[in-house]
Amino acid sequence: MRFSITAALALASSVSALALPAMTKRQAADIDPVILQYALTLEHLENAFYKKALSMWSQEEFVAANFTPMFYDELKYIAHDEEGHVLYLEAGLTAAGAMPVEACTYSFPMTTPKEFVALASVIEGVGVSAYLGAAADITSKAYLTAAGAILVTEALHQSATRGAVGEIPMANLVGTPMGLNAVYTIASGFIVSCPSTNMALPVMAYPSLTLVTGEPTAENVTIMLTPKMMPSGTAYATFVSGLDILPVPVTVSGDSVSAVVPVGVSGQSYVFLTSDNSGNLTDASILAGPAIIEATPDSPTFDLSIM
Ligand SMILES: *[C@@H]1O[C@H](CO)[C@@H](O)[C@H](O)[C@H]1NC(C)=O
Ligand SMILES: *[C@@H]1O[C@H](CO)[C@@H](O)[C@H](O)[C@H]1NC(C)=O
Numbered sequence: 029m030r031f032s033i034t035a036a037l038a039l040a041s042s043v044s045a046l047a048l049p050a051m052t053k054r055q056a057a058d059i060d061p062v063i064l065q066y067a068l069t070l071e072h073l074e075n076a077f078y079k080k081a082l083s084m085w086s087q088e089e090f091v092a093a094n095f096t097p098m099f100y101d102e103l104k105y106i107a108h109d110e111e112g113h114v115l116y117l118e119a120g121l122t123a124a125g126a127m128p129v130e131a132c133t134y135s136f137p138m139t140t141p142k143e144f145v146a147l148a149s150v151i152e153g154v155g156v157s158a159y160l161g162a163a164a165d166i167t168s169k170a171y172l173t174a175a176g177a178i179l180v181t182e183a184l185h186q187s188a189t190r191g192a193v194g195e196i197p198m199a200n201l202v203g204t205p206m207g208l209n210a211v212y213t214i215a216s217g218f219i220v221s222c223p224s225t226n227m228a229l230p231v232m233a234y235p236s237l238t239l240v241t242g243e244p245t246a247e248n249v250t251i252m253l254t255p256k257m258m259p260s261g262t263a264y265a266t267f268v269s270g271l272d273i274l275p276v277p278v279t280v281s282g283d284s285v286s287a288v289v290p291v292g293v294s295g296q297s298y299v300f301l302t303s304d305n306s307g308n309l310t311d312a313s314i315l316a317g318p319a320i321i322e323a324t325p326d327s328p329t330f331d332l333s334i335m
Contacts, residue, residue, distance in 0.1 A: 039132060043194070045116055045294060049204060050064075058167050059165055059166075059167060060166060060167055060168055060171050061121065061124060061126050062229065062230060063165055063166055063171075063175075064117055064120060064121055064124075064126075064159075064171075065121065065126070065128070065129050065227055065229060066208060066212075066229055066231065067113075067117055067158070067159070067175070067178070068117040068118065068121065068128055068129055069129055069215070069229065070128070070155060070158055070211070070215060071110060071114045071130075072114055072129070072131040072132065073111040073132070073151075073215055073218060074110040074113075074151060074152075074155060075107075075110040075111050075113070075131070075218070076131055076134050077110075077136055077147075077148070077151060078103065078106055078110055078148075079107060079111075079217075080134075080136060081103070081144045081148075082103065082104065082107055082142075084144075085141045085144070087100045089141055090103070090141045093140065093141040093142050094267065095141065095145065095192060097132050099188070099192050102188050103148075104268070106148075106185050106188070106189075106321050107186065109170075109181050113178055113181075114333060116178075120169065120174075121245050121258075126200045126227075127225075127227065129222070129223075129226040129227055129228055129229075130222075130223045130225070132219045132220065132222035132223070132226075133219075133220040133221055133222075134218050134219060134220060134275070135218060136218055142193075142197055143228070144158075145189055145192050145193055146193050148185075148189040149186060149189035149190045149192075149195065149296075150296065150320055152183075152185040152186035152189055153186050153190075153204075153295075153296035153320075154180055154206075154211060154215070154320070155182040155185075155186070156179060156182045156183050156186055156203050156204075157176060157203070157204050157206035157211060157298075158206060158208075158211040159175050159176075159179035159182060160179060160203050160204070160205040161205035161206040161207050161208070161210075161211065162208065163173065163175060163176070163179075163205070164205075164271040165208075169252065175239060175282070179330070183203065185280075186296075190296075195244075195295075195322065195323075195324070196325055198327075199268060199294045199295030199296075199323070199324075199325045200269060200270040200294045200295040200297075202270040202271050202295060203269055203270065203324050204268055204269055204271075204295075204296070204298065205296060206268065206272075206318070207309070208230075208231050209231055209232050209233070209234060209311065210234070210298070210300075210309075210314075210317070210318050211238070212229075212231040212232070212233055213233040213234045213317070213318065214320065216233045217236075232311075234300075234311075234314050234315075234316060234317060234318075235255060235256040235257060235315065236255070236256045236316060236317075237253050237254070237255050237256070237299070237301055237316040237317035237318065237319040238253065238254045238255075238319060239251060239252075239253055239285055239299075239319045239320070239321060240252040240253060240254050242289075242321065243321065243322060244321075244322040244323065244324045245289050245321055245323050245324075246289065246323055246324050246326070247289055247291050247292070247293060247294075247323065247326065248288060248289065248291070249288070249289050250286050250287070250288050250289075251286065251287060251289060251321065252284050252285070252286045253265070253284060253285050253286070253287070253299065253301065253319055254283055254285075255285070255315065255316035255317075256316055257316070258280070258283055259301065259303065259315045259316075261303065262303070263269060263280075263285065263301050263302065263303060263315060264276065264277060264278060264301070264302050264304065264305045265277075265278050265285065265299050265300070265301060265302075265311060266299065266300045266301075266302040266305070266307065267285035267290055267293050267297060267298070267299050267300045267321075268297060268299070268300070268309070268318070269290065269292060269293040269294060269295065269297035269298075269323070270294070270295075270297075272292045272293075273307040273309065274290040274292060274293065274307075275302065275304075275305035275306070275307055276290050276305075277305075278301070278325065280281035285301065287299070289321070289323060289332050293321070293323045293327065294323050294325045295322070296320065296321075296322055297320075297321050297322075297323055298317070298318035298319070298320060298321070299316075299317060299318060299319050299321055300314050300315075300316065300317035301315040301316040301317055302314055302315060303315055317327070326334050
């Protein structure tokens with residue numbers, strides 16, 4: 029299938045060079061439109077997030093908070109991109125005969141430009157994990173290309189915002205995929221309510237897992253987590269960082285658990301409370317989470333003799 033410009037998209041002026049490929053009848057019956065609605069749900073959130081911050085704080089206030097005018101410009105480009113992603117997905121869904129989900133009302137915990145940029149780096153990381161995790165579920169190759177194209181831009185946003193808060197952008201040699209429910213668990217924390225006319229997505233939020241101590245953290249450092257409900261049986265902390273899934277034992281104390289961050293966790297990573305240590309993260313094995321952790325990498329190592 030080739031990419032084509034749809035009539036609906038031609039109306040969406042700022043992204044007229046982009047178009048999702050038209051869906052065939054067979055594809056229209058499968059999971060892809062649902063994934064597009066899910067992606068649009070996340071893009072609405074990002075779009076609202078940047079619009080809110082850029083309407084709250086001026087360039088002068090970002091500069092007073094030690095961000096460069098160049099970075100402020102980049103924030104405006106990011107807002108442009110997120111708006112474009114919304115219009116792109118809306119047009120693709122409309123062209124496919126689906127009713128695109130509308131924006132919800134949101135609540136973002138940010139009171140200063142600095143808090144906003146720190147939260148932006150986290151949200152962009154979750155966006156990258158969402159597209160990467162959904163990739164395996166997409167059946168149409170053309171849609172996979174479209175999702176990959178958006179993923180690249182989200183990763184550039186993540187890089188810019190991580191850099192702006194002093195974090196190493198390329199802290200892991202690969203990105204970290206996350207499943208639909210895990211991403212939704214994080215996204216739902218920012219969603220106050222959605223229009224009742226929005227299609228109900230086949231996603232659910234897991235019970236919350238709150239990081240109490242250990243931010244940022246590092247390999248071999250103990251972190252403490254509070255699950256919404258303490259599990260009755262044995263539990264493990266399963267860390268997800270890049271393509272590594274690393275279960276470790278936990279120590280229970282009161283209403284919290286502590287775990288040692290395993291070797292290999294680097295950059296924005298996730299931790300779940302799980303009922304087993306198989307490394308199979310399934311709805312059945314996830315007791316709570318994910319909590320987001322930031323593991324500052326040790327100094328980079330490489331071997332000049334590996335050619
Ligand atoms: C963590 O511990 C492992 C094994 O003891 C060691 O190889 C590694 O270098 C340690 N990492 C850091 C950052 O200290
Ligand atoms: C984890 O998955 C593997 C293969 O997918 C399977 O063989 C194994 O039994 C699973 N382990 C548990 C504890 O579910």
